Amino acid sequence: MISIRGLEKSFGDNRVLRGVNLEIAKGEILTIIGPSGAGKTTLLRTLNWLDVPDAGTITIDGATIDATRATKRSIKQLRSKSAMVFQHYNLFNNKTALENVTESLILVRKLPRAEAEARGRQLLERVGLSDKCDTYPSFLSGGQQQRVGIARALAVEPKVILFDEPTSALDPEWVNEVLAVMTEIARDGMTMIVVSHEMRFVRNVSTRVVLLDDGHILEDGTPEQVFQHPRHERAVQFLRQADLQ
Amino acid sequence: MGKIFDLSFMISTIPPIVGKLPVTLWIVFLSGAIALVLGFLVAMVRYFHVRILTQICKVYVSFMRGTPAMVQLLVAYYGIPIFLRAINASLGTGFSVNGIPAVVFAVFALSLNSGAFMSETIRGAMLAINAGQLEACYSVNLSTWQALRRIILPQAFTNALPALGNSFISLLKETSLVFYISVIDMMAQAKITGSRSYRFFEVYIVVALIYWAVCFLMERVLALLERHVRRYERGIVK
Numbered sequence: 001m002i003s004i005r006g007l008e009k010s011f012g013d014n015r016v017l018r019g020v021n022l023e024i025a026k027g028e029i030l031t032i033i034g035p036s037g038a039g040k041t042t043l044l045r046t047l048n049w050l051d052v053p054d055a056g057t058i059t060i061d062g063a064t065i066d067a068t069r070a071t072k073r074s075i076k077q078l079r080s081k082s083a084m085v086f087q088h089y090n091l092f093n094n095k096t097a098l099e100n101v102t103e104s105l106i107l108v109r110k111l112p113r114a115e116a117e118a119r120g121r122q123l124l125e126r127v128g129l130s131d132k133c134d135t136y137p138s139f140l141s142g143g144q145q146q147r148v149g150i151a152r153a154l155a156v157e158p159k160v161i162l163f164d165e166p167t168s169a170l171d172p173e174w175v176n177e178v179l180a181v182m183t184e185i186a187r188d189g190m191t192m193i194v195v196s197h198e199m200r201f202v203r204n205v206s207t208r209v210v211l212l213d214d215g216h217i218l219e220d221g222t223p224e225q226v227f228q229h230p231r232h233e234r235a236v237q238f239l240r241q242a243d244l245q
Numbered sequence: 246m247g248k249i250f251d252l253s254f255m256i257s258t259i260p261p262i263v264g265k266l267p268v269t270l271w272i273v274f275l276s277g278a279i280a281l282v283l284g285f286l287v288a289m290v291r292y293f294h295v296r297i298l299t300q301i302c303k304v305y306v307s308f309m310r311g312t313p314a315m316v317q318l319l320v321a322y323y324g325i326p327i328f329l330r331a332i333n334a335s336l337g338t339g340f341s342v343n344g345i346p347a348v349v350f351a352v353f354a355l356s357l358n359s360g361a362f363m364s365e366t367i368r369g370a371m372l373a374i375n376a377g378q379l380e381a382c383y384s385v386n387l388s389t390w391q392a393l394r395r396i397i398l399p400q401a402f403t404n405a406l407p408a409l410g411n412s413f414i415s416l417l418k419e420t421s422l423v424f425y426i427s428v429i430d431m432m433a434q435a436k437i438t439g440s441r442s443y444r445f446f447e448v449y450i451v452v453a454l455i456y457w458a459v460c461f462l463m464e465r466v467l468a469l470l471e472r473h474v475r476r477y478e479r480g481i482v483k
Contacts, residue, residue, distance in 0.1 A: 050380050086384075094396065107387055107391050138477060153384075156385050
């Protein structure tokens, strides 16, 4: 369903992605791991054009975009296929939890307000926050904010949800509540791409792990394959250093 | 030599001076509104780095901030009629220079002046908003315009409000310069009233107190507005 071909991205002299190729099937729960600076977050962010690649093509659910020929329309079409959950939540500060979820329903999907709010309440209930509908983000805990972030992502009914280190800014006690919600979404068959080193999620939920190193895909396989039988010495080193084995 | 300080005279000058308060307030209101729109437009041009216009806006802001408001008033007062006459001469049009009330020049100059300051306030307030807010908008497929209207600008306005309040208060006080271009505002009336009796100190005390009172009211309104726009922020325990 998702096809990434020859993706390249540099920030100045720093080549972050060096020709990444990746095919992801519908319903896969793909976790991207790798050392800091390997390009994990950049790879994720190119998928909804928050970072603009220098070369390569991305196809999500039939919407194809070529880095060298991107138009406003093709960007909009690509973005309509995905939603993102951010490390620092990035909830709309001036909107309540409910408004955070309904904003895209009203502005993009053009639903009537009443219908959008009904849908928004449903989604907040699904992430266990039906009592926080009218609360502004600054009054929510980190875990609650991230669950609103997930509800906001679900609202756009994406083909894939991109998670950028969704638990790494959270206090330990909040990690579980976010992981529980993510696990539930995974069980419902959502395709997910997750940049994370959260081993509980990787072991119990991920169906596939990709190890990115220096802008290349070094390892690609089931969690079992990648963690127990890495094929590259560099991968063994990283897994040992990061205490992931 | 009469009294050192003539209280009853001072009180008697209040009605004529307060009578010109509407002139002052109208200038503040009109210039403030135009300045806000102008400041917003300039801020948008510079926020999005619109080619050519950005350069023009930079020169505009630099000039307006770099020259005294009084000089700007005089340049507008003497310059616009000359400009109109030049247009009349070259295009054969018949704009009447004498038909323009002086207050128009005052509003013109003060809006341009205040707009320059406000544009920097608004631009700064927009830059202060975390890029994550805009990214979140794009991640749920909002257009740039939708993102600005619903998310970025409301937050920028909240950030800008204290400094915009400053600009409005400065504007109120700068209106006291318009008597230089023959507009009869509170300050001009105070000078006229004072010159009849040569008791300037009393009238200036009156005019000072009125400016202060208006300023005080503006501060109250701003405080209420600020409390409203900051409702989504968690207060800090003080």
